[in-house]
Amino acid sequence: MRKTLAYLIPLTFLLSACQSPPIANQDNPAPEPLNAWTDWNDREIFKSGLLPLYQESLDELPGASIYHIDYEIADDLVHLTGNQEVRYTNQEDIPLDTIQFHLFPNLLGGEMLISDVSVGGVSVSIEYAQNNSILSAPLPAPLQPGENILIQISFVTTVPTELESNYGILASTEGVLALAHAYPMISVYDDEGWNTEYPSAQGDVTYADVSFYLVRVSAPDDLVMVASGNEIQRKSTGDRQIVTFAAGPARDFYLVASSEYVLVSGKFGEYTINSYAPEDAGEGSQLALDVAAAAIDYFGKSYAPYPYTEFDIASTPTYALGIEYPGMTAINVDLYDLSSNFGGTPASIYLESTIAHEVGHQWFYNFVGNDQLDDPWLDESLTQYVTWQYYIDRYGANSGAEFAQALDGRWQRIESEKIPVGLPVTAYQDGEYSAIVYGRGAFFFDVLADQMGAEAFEAFLADYTQSHQWGIATSESLQDIAEEHCKCDLNDLFTDWIYPSQ
Ligand SMILES: [Zn+2]
Structure with missing residues (x-):
C-alpha cells in the first residue's frame, strides 16, 4: 500500500444512497457446480x-x-x-x-x-x-x-x-x-x-x-x-x-x-498489462500502463521474472494512493488527472511513484510473502527501496536522489528519530508508521548495500526473492541470506536499524 498524505489528496465521500434489499436473481437456473x-x-x-x-x-x-x-x-x-x-x-x-x-x-x-x-x-x-x-x-x-x-x-x-x-x-x-x-x-x-x-x-x-x-x-x-x-x-x-x-x-x-471503465492495454513479451479507468482519465491510464511496463521489466531483471501473464491496474476512489493485490493494483483515481497537482507536485509524479511502488509489491508481498501486521517492513520498506532503484535505473542518479529526498522528508516528519524499522504496525504511534516503515526503512537497505558491497547485495536480493518464491519471509530469514552473501556478521547493523531495542 502507498499511503495518502492527507493534506495532498482531498477525501471525497459519497453520501450513502438508499439501498435496495439483497438480490437473488431467480431467473437463472442453478449453475453447474x-x-x-x-x-x-x-x-x-x-x-x-x-x-x-x-x-x-x-x-x-x-x-x-x-x-x-x-x-x-x-x-x-x-x-x-x-x-x-x-x-x-x-x-x-x-x-x-x-x-x-x-x-x-x-x-x-x-x-x-x-x-x-x-x-x-x-x-x-x-x-x-x-x-x-x-x-x-x-x-x-x-x-x-x-x-x-x-x-x-x-x-x-x-x-x-x-x-x-x-x-x-x-x-x-x-x-x-x-x-x-x-x-x-x-x-x-x-x-x-x-x-x-x-x-x-x-x-x-x-x-x-x-x-x-x-x-x-x-x-x-x-x-x-x-x-x-x-x-x-x-x-x-x-x-x-x-x-x-x-x-x-x-x-x-x-x-x-x-x-465506467475503459481499457487501455499493451503486450510486453510474455505478459499483457491492462489499465482500467474512466474515459476522461485516459491520459493518466496510459501513463499508468507505461510505468507498470517499465517497472515490471526492471524488477523482473533485477530480482526474479514477473510470474503471471497479466497485470491489471484499476482506478478506484480509495483514499490510499494505491493498494497492491496479486496480479493487479488499485490506484486512487485523483492521480489520473494529469492537469492537477497536489501541494505543487504534479499528479503525474504521484502516479508514477505509486504505480512503481505497487508493482514492486508483486515481488515483495505476493511472490515473497510476509506477515504484513507484524513485519510490515519486509514488504513496505523493501518496496520503497526497490522503487528508489527503479528511478535510478530509469532516469539516472539525479532522479534517484530526488526520490531519496522524498523518503527522507517522510522520516524527517518525526525528526528522523531512530525508531526500529522492524516493529509490528500496531507498535507505531501516529505518523511514526509512515515515517519509519516507508521512510527510514528504505535507507536501511541502502546502508546494507554499502556494508555488503554492491555485488554481494544484488546477489543477496535476487537470492532472497527466489529462495522465498511463494513462501513467507521473516526478518531473520532476510538477515541469514544477507549474511550468507556477504560472509559477514550483520547483527550490529540489524540491531541498530531493525530489531526492537532490548
Ligand atoms: Zn506499499
Missing part, C-alpha cells in the same frame, strides 16, 4: 495465467489451499452473495482441530453474514471471535499432517457505500465496486498457531499463504470486471454476465468493477 470443472488435484486450469518458467509451481505446492468461489453481485452493487468451497491441506507437523477464517468485511465497515458451513459434507456449528471477523470451523476429527478436507461456506456480504475504514478498500462508491478480501479467507497457521491477529486501521490487513482461486462471478452485464488472475470463461444470460477467473499461486483474490 464449480467442482464439476476441474478435479481438485488438476491445476491445468491455472496454467494459462503463469509464465512457462513458473508453470512448474503448479506441481510444487501440493498443500496450497484451493478456493472455488461463486459470487453474485446484486444490481445495486452493494450486496454480494457467495458460496465458497475450499480444500485445505494440513501443512503443519501437528494435527489440527479447527480451521480458522478471516471475515474481513466485518472489520472493513461492511457486514458478512454466514448462513451455512459444512466440513467434509457435514453441517457444523461455528464460533466467531473478534467482532465476528474470525470464524472458527470445528473439524469432525483432527486433521492429520498431509491430510486435506473440504469446507463449504455460504455468505452474504453488504459492502459499505462510503469509504469507511482502511482506505476504503471494500466499498461501493462513485460507481466503483471494490471487493477486497470479500470471501472467508483462511488464516495462516504459524508459530503463533492460527494467526488471527486483529489488524490496525493504518496498514495492510492481510497475512496469507499462497492459494489457488477459481472464482465465478455473476454480475450486471454492463459492469467491466477486473480481477486477480485471468478470465477463463464468459457467458451471457439476458442482463447478466457470468465470468470465471482463475488465479494462483496468489495470496488473495481481488475484484473491482465499474460500468
Whole structure:
C-alpha cells in the first residue's frame, strides 16, 4: 500500500444512497457446480495465467489451499452473495482441530453474514471471535499432517457505500465496486498457531499463504470486471454476465468493477498489462500502463521474472494512493488527472511513484510473502527501496536522489528519530508508521548495500526473492541470506536499524 498524505489528496465521500434489499436473481437456473470443472488435484486450469518458467509451481505446492468461489453481485452493487468451497491441506507437523477464517468485511465497515458451513459434507456449528471477523470451523476429527478436507461456506456480504475504514478498500462508491478480501479467507497457521491477529486501521490487513482461486462471478452485464488472475470463461444470460477467473499461486483474490471503465492495454513479451479507468482519465491510464511496463521489466531483471501473464491496474476512489493485490493494483483515481497537482507536485509524479511502488509489491508481498501486521517492513520498506532503484535505473542518479529526498522528508516528519524499522504496525504511534516503515526503512537497505558491497547485495536480493518464491519471509530469514552473501556478521547493523531495542 502507498499511503495518502492527507493534506495532498482531498477525501471525497459519497453520501450513502438508499439501498435496495439483497438480490437473488431467480431467473437463472442453478449453475453447474464449480467442482464439476476441474478435479481438485488438476491445476491445468491455472496454467494459462503463469509464465512457462513458473508453470512448474503448479506441481510444487501440493498443500496450497484451493478456493472455488461463486459470487453474485446484486444490481445495486452493494450486496454480494457467495458460496465458497475450499480444500485445505494440513501443512503443519501437528494435527489440527479447527480451521480458522478471516471475515474481513466485518472489520472493513461492511457486514458478512454466514448462513451455512459444512466440513467434509457435514453441517457444523461455528464460533466467531473478534467482532465476528474470525470464524472458527470445528473439524469432525483432527486433521492429520498431509491430510486435506473440504469446507463449504455460504455468505452474504453488504459492502459499505462510503469509504469507511482502511482506505476504503471494500466499498461501493462513485460507481466503483471494490471487493477486497470479500470471501472467508483462511488464516495462516504459524508459530503463533492460527494467526488471527486483529489488524490496525493504518496498514495492510492481510497475512496469507499462497492459494489457488477459481472464482465465478455473476454480475450486471454492463459492469467491466477486473480481477486477480485471468478470465477463463464468459457467458451471457439476458442482463447478466457470468465470468470465471482463475488465479494462483496468489495470496488473495481481488475484484473491482465499474460500468465506467475503459481499457487501455499493451503486450510486453510474455505478459499483457491492462489499465482500467474512466474515459476522461485516459491520459493518466496510459501513463499508468507505461510505468507498470517499465517497472515490471526492471524488477523482473533485477530480482526474479514477473510470474503471471497479466497485470491489471484499476482506478478506484480509495483514499490510499494505491493498494497492491496479486496480479493487479488499485490506484486512487485523483492521480489520473494529469492537469492537477497536489501541494505543487504534479499528479503525474504521484502516479508514477505509486504505480512503481505497487508493482514492486508483486515481488515483495505476493511472490515473497510476509506477515504484513507484524513485519510490515519486509514488504513496505523493501518496496520503497526497490522503487528508489527503479528511478535510478530509469532516469539516472539525479532522479534517484530526488526520490531519496522524498523518503527522507517522510522520516524527517518525526525528526528522523531512530525508531526500529522492524516493529509490528500496531507498535507505531501516529505518523511514526509512515515515517519509519516507508521512510527510514528504505535507507536501511541502502546502508546494507554499502556494508555488503554492491555485488554481494544484488546477489543477496535476487537470492532472497527466489529462495522465498511463494513462501513467507521473516526478518531473520532476510538477515541469514544477507549474511550468507556477504560472509559477514550483520547483527550490529540489524540491531541498530531493525530489531526492537532490548
Ligand atoms: Zn506499499
